[in-house]
Amino acid sequence: MLYFLLSACLSGFLLVLQMARVRTHDCTRKHPQARMHTDAHKLETSSRHHSSVNGEHTNECLFFAMTTSNHIKSGENSAAENRLAPTRRRKRSDGTDVLFAEAELTWLTDRHQRIFLYICVKWFDMDKSRLNCSSFFGYFEQAHNSVNDTTIVILVFGQVSADLFTECGTLPANVLLPVEETPSPKPSLMMSPQLVWKQTIRLGEQINSHLIQQDRLLSEVGVTNGKLTLWQFLLELLLSNRYTDFIRWTNRKGEFVLLQAEGVAKLWGMRKDRNHRMNYDKLSRALRYYYEKNIIRKVHGHKFVYQFIGLRNLIKFCEQNSQEVTLPPRDWDKISGGRQSMTITNDQINIKTAVPGTVNVPAEEEEHGENLVMADHKQQTSVLSTKKLLPAKMVDVDLESFAEESSTDESMSSTNYNLPESNHRGLLSFGSPGSGCLIESISLKSGLQTCFYKPNQMSTQEQFSQEQLKKFSSLLSTFASLSSLFPSLSSLEQSVGSSGDPFSQCSDAWSVSPSLQPSAKQSHHNPPMSSLTVNAPVPNACNQADSLTSQTAAVVAMIIHLGVQNRQYRIRRHRLQNQTLGYILLVQVIPNIGIEQRSKTCQISSLFEPCLTWKHQGTVLIYRGGIFREDIN
DNA sequence: TAACGGAACT
DNA sequence: GAGTTCCGTT
Numbered sequence: 001m002l003y004f005l006l007s008a009c010l011s012g013f014l015l016v017l018q019m020a021r022v023r024t025h026d027c028t029r030k031h032p033q034a035r036m037h038t039d040a041h042k043l044e045t046s047s048r049h050h051s052s053v054n055g056e057h058t059n060e061c062l063f064f065a066m067t068t069s070n071h072i073k074s075g076e077n078s079a080a081e082n083r084l085a086p087t088r089r090r091k092r093s094d095g096t097d098v099l100f101a102e103a104e105l106t107w108l109t110d111r112h113q114r115i116f117l118y119i120c121v122k123w124f125d126m127d128k129s130r131l132n133c134s135s136f137f138g139y140f141e142q143a144h145n146s147v148n149d150t151t152i153v154i155l156v157f158g159q160v161s162a163d164l165f166t167e168c169g170t171l172p173a174n175v176l177l178p179v180e181e182t183p184s185p186k187p188s189l190m191m192s193p194q195l196v197w198k199q200t201i202r203l204g205e206q207i208n209s210h211l212i213q214q215d216r217l218l219s220e221v222g223v224t225n226g227k228l229t230l231w232q233f234l235l236e237l238l239l240s241n242r243y244t245d246f247i248r249w250t251n252r253k254g255e256f257v258l259l260q261a262e263g264v265a266k267l268w269g270m271r272k273d274r275n276h277r278m279n280y281d282k283l284s285r286a287l288r289y290y291y292e293k294n295i296i297r298k299v300h301g302h303k304f305v306y307q308f309i310g311l312r313n314l315i316k317f318c319e320q321n322s323q324e325v326t327l328p329p330r331d332w333d334k335i336s337g338g339r340q341s342m343t344i345t346n347d348q349i350n351i352k353t354a355v356p357g358t359v360n361v362p363a364e365e366e367e368h369g370e371n372l373v374m375a376d377h378k379q380q381t382s383v384l385s386t387k388k389l390l391p392a393k394m395v396d397v398d399l400e401s402f403a404e405e406s407s408t409d410e411s412m413s414s415t416n417y418n419l420p421e422s423n424h425r426g427l428l429s430f431g432s433p434g435s436g437c438l439i440e441s442i443s444l445k446s447g448l449q450t451c452f453y454k455p456n457q458m459s460t461q462e463q464f465s466q467e468q469l470k471k472f473s474s475l476l477s478t479f480a481s482l483s484s485l486f487p488s489l490s491s492l493e494q495s496v497g498s499s500g501d502p503f504s505q506c507s508d509a510w511s512v513s514p515s516l517q518p519s520a521k522q523s524h525h526n527p528p529m530s531s532l533t534v535n536a537p538v539p540n541a542c543n544q545a546d547s548l549t550s551q552t553a554a555v556v557a558m559i560i561h562l563g564v565q566n567r568q569y570r571i572r573r574h575r576l577q578n579q580t581l582g583y584i585l586l587v588q589v590i591p592n593i594g595i596e597q598r599s600k601t602c603q604i605s606s607l608f609e610p611c612l613t614w615k616h617q618g619t620v621l622i623y624r625g626g627i628f629r630e631d632i633n
Numbered sequence: 634t635a636a637c638g639g640a641a642c643t
Numbered sequence: 644g645a646g647t648t649c650c651g652t653t
Contacts, residue, residue: 227645229645229646230645230646261635272646275647277647277648278647280635281635281648281649282646282647282648282649283647284635284636284637285637285638285646285647285648285649286645286646286647288636288637288638289638289645289646291637298636298637300636303634303635303636304635
């Protein structure tokens, strides 16, 4: 159960980063050229994102609805959604408004939910230790049948970098783990803590390497003599065979379809100049200019289908002018057992099943197709044999002392492990070389203490059972994987880091385990460990909660912590001072809430209200609400 | 709603 | 020059 819950938590967090967005529109003062912002509170539609310009920040809200209910049926709850989707407006302390858009709530309760469910069971496949992030849009419909009844709602609310949304929109496609090398994060019953820890570190290294590689690859796509043109970019995507769930050849010469038009637009925008505002509307305008130039034409009657004119020449042009581009196949295509054949019924477009590892070119282009396949194989080889990924540096991981003090007899479940003081911190370099990004693994001890902290206990736990270690170790592995998915949370780095302790303002309602507070010794030797890990606020409300709840709370705290810590992109620091996360609320609701039931839907909706009354700027609140329980019962 | 093309703009 | 941004129209 815990297992599921945790994966649910994590996946949901991931999901939210990508999907759930509600934002206010006080952007006019920040980019006055934007005409559409004359109505400052106009709700944004899903297809357009005008939140910011080049990293300007807006006030935004993230909603996480993680509901694992097996009652949800597609289309059933639209009425309920409407009831639950009033536009809400709240004044923030700085006078700006926060708006909760109807569309977003709808999304949150229905589509969002199903995607989440899918992610729970598919994406976050803990057994296979893999985040399979491709093509999830195609799957969410089938995702709601196989999970338990547990509802978790997390709200992340406050000023968040607009980068968070736009970047995470393309992130999942770029984050994957290699198939063979991936260790299972799910510890076997006999797995030692040391091994788990090592695996955690290794996983971090893999993510690190992979992201570096992805960064490089993406930065190379579609560049010709320093100039980047849209048609070349699209062509590279098509030939690379790496984004076949975004853009694909059809079975006709030069013809391609944008399976995820908005996604392609985002890729384009990000690639060109990190333009977060790019969308299909604009991209298609650019494509229409190609009509006059006879580079691309529209295939009429088929949505999102275009065709290169003179593909052969275009490819030749690319070969002559472009830098050497190395594009390995997408590993996850193998993972998922090859790509699915897909049919867009509305347009009668049949898309052939692509063969993993080969370039999928139109049949009519056989001559070139073969060449391309060969070229691609060469490139693959060169990637595998010569391309060196920057190794992640691992420092300050004191496995030895831990091993000494830990019992090696793991066959007895009653064995307790004495943990040494917090010296099990792994630091991994992360992100681009020189970026200074670090993964800071949490201390095993403080992590465990946080996870298994019980408010009514007189002293903090010093010994941990194998069972607890087991649970926790799976978390560690999980974090190591997931943390890489939160680069956009880099905007929070400063607020959680040394200068501003966002948890220092915890209200009296929150207790902090004294033993979890950072010691002077720790902060002397190391950068101060994030307060979220060390000072993890444990709500008094947990007194009445079962251990699972407090564990979940702690887990989410760590997720957030790691999300904050492990960033891929660097955000200008001067922006961060005032861009603290307003507050993060975690609400774990009791199980068996079916969103599809109208009455309960309203109750879910009401969950937001008390959350929003908390105005602790820069505070992470983990709430386990008794009132919610009352409401629901 | 996708698609189109004008207009202003970078 | 090659889009980007926005928008009215089909």
